[in-house]
Amino acid sequence: MTVRALLDGHQVDLQEIAELFPDGDPRVAARPDEDGQYYLESAALDPVFADAEKMHDAAAALLIRLNGAARLQSDNFRPVRLAGRYDRPSASGGTESTIQITDTAHARDRVVVVAVEGIESGERVGTPTVSVDGKRVDQQGGGARYLTLAATHSDVAELLALAGNAEQLDWIELYKVFEIVKDAVSGGKDGIQALVATLDVPERDIKRFTGSANRPDVSGPDARHARMPGARPKETMTLPDGRRFIRDLVRRWLATLP
Numbered sequence: 001m002t003v004r005a006l007l008d009g010h011q012v013d014l015q016e017i018a019e020l021f022p023d024g025d026p027r028v029a030a031r032p033d034e035d036g037q038y039y040l041e042s043a044a045l046d047p048v049f050a051d052a053e054k055m056h057d058a059a060a061a062l063l064i065r066l067n068g069a070a071r072l073q074s075d076n077f078r079p080v081r082l083a084g085r086y087d088r089p090s091a092s093g094g095t096e097s098t099i100q101i102t103d104t105a106h107a108r109d110r111v112v113v114v115a116v117e118g119i120e121s122g123e124r125v126g127t128p129t130v131s132v133d134g135k136r137v138d139q140q141g142g143g144a145r146y147l148t149l150a151a152t153h154s155d156v157a158e159l160l161a162l163a164g165n166a167e168q169l170d171w172i173e174l175y176k177v178f179e180i181v182k183d184a185v186s187g188g189k190d191g192i193q194a195l196v197a198t199l200d201v202p203e204r205d206i207k208r209f210t211g212s213a214n215r216p217d218v219s220g221p222d223a224r225h226a227r228m229p230g231a232r233p234k235e236t237m238t239l240p241d242g243r244r245f246i247r248d249l250v251r252r253w254l255a256t257l258p
Contacts, residue, residue, distance in 0.1 A: 002043050003043070003086055004039040004087040005039060005063075005082055005085070006082070006086070007037075008080065008081045009079070009080030009081055013077055013079070014028075014030075015038075017067070018038060020070055025042050025044070026066065026147075027040075028066065029041060040062060040066070040082075045059055045086070049088055052086075052099055052101055055086060056086075064160070064165060065147055065150055068164030069160055072163050075243060084102060086099045086100075086101070146160060146254070155180055156254070158180060159180050159181075159250065162180070170239065171242065172213075172224055174213060175224055181195070185256075198256065199249065199253060207235070209242055211235075212233075214228060218233070222239070
């Protein structure tokens with residue numbers, strides 16, 4: 001049985017993540033009967049519905065990956081949040097029970113069961129591809145490939161967690177993504193040449209990115225380093241340029257994975 005976790009965020013971001021994950025499990029959808037509120041829906045939350053803390057943790061783990069995938073596909077997306085309300089639908093399409101968590105940092109001690117009717121058992125459907133709290137769930141939709149790959153490639157899972165957890169995708173976070181991809185492509189060897197040869201990334205763009213990310217004389221206090229020797233590079237990137245470079249790099253890398 002699918003459990004719905006209410007989401008909070010800007011309307012544009014909620015709509016965007018719903019467009020990326022419209023089908024399958026997990027998915028994000030709006031309910032017209034509730035003023036268009038958006039929900040993260042997944043059958044993986046049903047087995048832990050009785051334990052609010054585990055359910056919240058499972059929902060948070062799912063949402064981090066969805067947020068990470070959305071951030072790596074969109075220049076303007078800002079992560080959405082769990083609102084602390086979880087609905088288990090009834091067979092008739094209504095709500096069988098609702099749990100409201102008023103303090104998600106201490107979910108176990110802050111649970112209010114708003115309504116409880118007969119608890120029905122439900123079977124999950126679909127081909128499992130993503131594991132949450134030991135339960136595997138199916139995934140389809142525009143962001144499907146990111147989550148599917150994360151289930152079998154630890155580097156992709158790490159990348160989505162990094163992007164989904166970060167306050168902002170600034171130079172430090174972008175460079176970490178760069179390092180994950182470079183190491184994955186090269187096997188820890190000559191990463192730059194591997195990116196050029198395997199992903200067809202222009203070496204000129206790589207140097208523009210690394211120089212801009214590292215040097216305070218290019219990116220000021222947001223740079224990875226406070227001091228850097230040598231002259232300021234002639235060709236640089238702005239932070240928006242750096243984000244677009246990394247998104248393109250990730251797309252190229254994921255396209256090579258089975």
